[in-house]
Amino acid sequence: MxxxxxxxxxxxxxxxxxxxxxxxxxxxxxxxxxxxxxxxxxxxxxxxxxxxxxxxxxxxxxxxxxxxxxxxxxxxxxxxxxxxxxxxxxxxxxxxxxxxxxxxxxxxxxxxxxxxxxxxxxxxxxxxxxxxxxxxxxxxxQNLLNEAGDIASTGAFSLNMGSARIGxxxxxxxxxxxxxxxxxxxxxxxxxxxxxTGPRSLTFDEVADQLGRVLGRPVTHVPVSDDAKRKTLLGYGVPAWIIDMLEEYARAYDSGWGDFTTRTVADLLGRPPRGIADFARDHAAAFTPSGD
Known part of the structure; x- marks a missing residue:
């Protein structure tokens, strides 16, 4: 063994x-x-x-x-x-x-x-x-679970990646x-x-639409500036080094750096990778207000 x-x-x-x-x-x-x-x-x-x-x-x-x-x-x-x-x-x-x-x-x-x-x-x-x-x-x-509290309480989430499209x-x-x-x-x-990668390259507006379809209520993506996101993350106690790193990723993604997919998951597993709707269904409880 x-x-x-x-x-x-x-x-x-x-x-x-x-x-x-x-x-x-x-x-x-x-x-x-x-x-x-x-x-x-x-x-x-x-x-x-x-x-x-x-x-x-x-x-x-x-x-x-x-x-x-x-x-x-x-x-x-x-x-x-x-x-x-x-x-x-x-x-x-x-x-x-x-x-x-x-x-x-x-x-x-x-x-x-x-x-x-x-x-x-x-x-x-x-x-x-x-x-x-x-x-x-x-x-x-799973990074979207960091936004689950806002989605559950307000139906919206804010990221500093503009119109980035990501696989x-x-x-x-x-x-x-x-x-x-x-x-x-x-x-x-x-x-x-x-x-x-996943099966499709998506914008966060498309992610919000898929989340809303699964949850049965509107979900909205609200783009924010780097400074606004930094203030939020600092309020949660995220270290400055990590925030700087996330800003660098956000700028790269907003420039189109992440707009691609590969067939590697399907080749390795013999099945397509999970899509955002699959993720949303499996984690719906996290995005739902308590008591619903």
Whole structure:
């Protein structure tokens, strides 16, 4: 039985990945910084280990006896260091394969710092000496859940991406693609970089229309300025570095940078990716006022 180490284990994609891998054969080992956050992981049948990608000395026990690593590092200025710590621990432990979650458009000349930082980690994966696969997903539909409170209470949501058209993807499809790679023979996807998108490139006005159709009431997208969005996010306590990064993405998307789709999800999964209507139906409760 192969052991898969899941990093970022309590996050959106990694949680969905553990759901996708549940009962498929591999032994799941979940890396967490705080054991107190691991209740749900135990329920999924995962072995929980404590370690911190920020502390290289904490990692060797987590990687011992592991064949496959799902490597997800949170966005931040030290993301390449955190990825490096994981890759070094993996190499020293004799890990056979790393499947890394990158970002759409990762490149040394990407128009956003997240893409440039991820490009550094992608390059390290490519030269790590292990089998490797890189997944580069587009904008997550689950990001809309950040707007769910406003949609539920006012029927409107505000973003600073103008008339951007984006090939957005459901995070569950990202997770299922990762599961497919991890369940296949280790050599099958070695050396591949997969860009993952949804089925259609959409504006947020179109997203609002689809949400409204599913919810049975009007939903409106209200474009706002970068400064207005920054003020809102600062009020929620979002770190300034993250806000700057999101602004860079917003400007890139507004310029048309995200207006594309690929067939990769369908090729990997043998079915079309979920559309925004599928996402809206499955998460309708989040966008509905309490008591309705």
């Amino acid at each position: 192969r052991t898969v180490l899941i990093t970022g284990a309590t996050g959106t994609v990694s949680s969905a990945l553990m759901d996708a891998l549940d009962g498929t054969g591999p032994h799941l080992r979940a890396l967490v910084r705080d054991a107190a956050t691991a209740t749900g992981l135990h329920k999924r049948g995962a072995e929980v280990v404590v370690g911190d990608l920020d502390d290289a000395r904490s990692l060797p026990p987590a990687f011992e006896g592991v064949q496959d690593v799902w490597l997800l590092t949170p966005n931040g200025p030290r993301a390449p260091e955190h990825g490096m710590n994981a890759m070094w621990a993996a190499r020293r432990a004799g890990v056979e394969r790393v499947v890394r979650l990158s970002v759409v458009g990762a490149a040394h000349d990407a128009p956003n710092r997240s893409g440039r930082l991820h490009a550094l980690s992608d390059r390290e994966a490519e030269h790590c000496g292990m089998r490797w696969t890189i997944l580069r997903p587009h904008w997550f539909m 957005m993807i459901d995070a569950r499809d990202i997770a299922e693609c990762a599961a497919r790679v991890l369940l296949d023979d280790p050599g099958r996807h070695h050396g591949e970089t997969y860009t993952l």
